[in-house]
Amino acid sequence: MKSYMNKKLDHYKTSNEGNVRLLVSCPDQPGIVAAVSAFLFKNGANIIESHQYTTDPENGRFFLRILFEKNNIKEEILELQQKFTPIAEQFQMHWSITLANELKKMAIFVSKELHCLHELIWEWQSGNLMADIALVISNHEEAREIVESLHIPFHYMKANKEIRKEVETKQLELLERYQIELIVLARYMQILTPSFVSHFPNQIINIHHSFLPAFIGANPYKKAYDRGVKLIGATSHYVTNDLDEGPIIEQDIERVDHRDDAAALKNIGRTIERSVLARAVKWHIEDRILVHENKTIVFN
Template sequence: MNTARSSVVLEERRVSKLKNRAVLLITCPEDLDVISAVSNCLVYNKASISQLDQHTTDPYEGMLFIRFEIELDPNEKAVNQLKIDLQELAIKYNMNWKLKTDTEIKRMAVFVSKMDQHLLELILRAQTKEIPVEIALVISNHPDLKETVEYYGIPYYHIPITPETKAEAEFKELQLLAEAEVDFIVLSRYMQILSPYFILKYENRIINIHHSLLPAFIGARPYDRAYERGVKFIGATAHYVTSDLDAGPIIHQDVHRVSHRHRAKDLKVIGSHVEKSVLAQAVTLHADDRVIVHENKTIIF
């Protein structure tokens, strides 16, 4: 075989393998046999294990969390059989599991009000494939960013919200999300509080960025309150949304050192850079299936 043909064959094999990559997430009560049983199941179904991470809260009576990166058999029948066998193990070990292939790119919706910095960061990182997601649509309670978003070919929906129309607005939003087959939502400085019903529809699938190092400075004006308190670090927190304000499971955090020389407006500028980085990292972790939620905490692989 000539060199050119060999290169083509190798590239075809590489692409084929990429298409067959998958992630398997498992949560179950600690059991010494689980990892061995799942590994044997994968090998039996011709799935090659390329990476394995695990964490237990207690080696005897705790919870076990596992993340496998695998190469699946390209045969659809073999993949279906693997799912059947995994379900049998799930029954035996009281195991929750999720199998996601690399071809299943998550579809993301972004909710925004008037600030565009975080939204633009997400759009640019998604378009350059730095974040492995497809932005399906943007929803806002203001019309301000319509032209900016549509410039990138992303649908933009303006849904005004008042206390009187909140339920109706959320109903419209849920309809749009369902029609667009959205997998998860990012709140990009979206200045509205979602209802418990809405949150339940996308439980552990709504990511918010808060401009403080939670649990410090929950709620509004965190930079002003941080300045008044004379903090030496400011930070940002990306977390899953729950019905408790700014109290959901934390996905990612980061900080930046500040001093007495920084005024409140300086903290906002510095903090904005931290927020964008933290939010992008959290979205990447979620999109890569590296996050398992347990109670009000996350296990990050």
């Protein structure tokens, strides 16, 4: 399996060699697209894909994602970033220029329920989730067999509110060792402390088993059943210090009716959770998400 995945990842890196992603967020004003396009043309780049959005035509914020190709970009990317800096300063940009074939290092946190982990692994094995799954951390042992069968490091760390800070210190040491760029909470049933979250701003993706803002917190399917809802859903969002209130990336729903008890709602919900989380992770690792205040702009 390891050899098979290495071939897939190598093929992805080769097929995307020369491709570069440019992300921009700045105050809206005339001339941004013209300046960026002229810069890319002047530096021998060819635009493959371009998306833009403005929050408000009068005093809004402008967002841009461009995928372009350029020969010898691996050797020249630092020089290209330096050349782009004056334009970024002129338009007060938050920006990034990154190589498309450099895979993000990802850590998955999971507890007892493994359906979201299984979905991420399946998407990864299928070549639809191009990331480096560097390790899996869990406060239970249920995931060990599937994770280690794929030659992915598995770390069991008992966690509860009494030892949370001690455990998070060890987790942060691991994440630093593996140079993690993205954390995915695949039904990890522990609340992260503000200190932990501060190390990974807009780099922790959670799946909440409810169509937020409805039924925040624990036992949302029981709450949904008690309320007699006709639609249930799931929400993938970035983690902030406000429980289940971070910027929403993706949501989906399924219709239910009076015949569905809380257990049935949970079974239906699992399917929604899996796909919603996988899509959110995919968009993040492809640099398709820009965060503005407590909202996301998703160029999918």
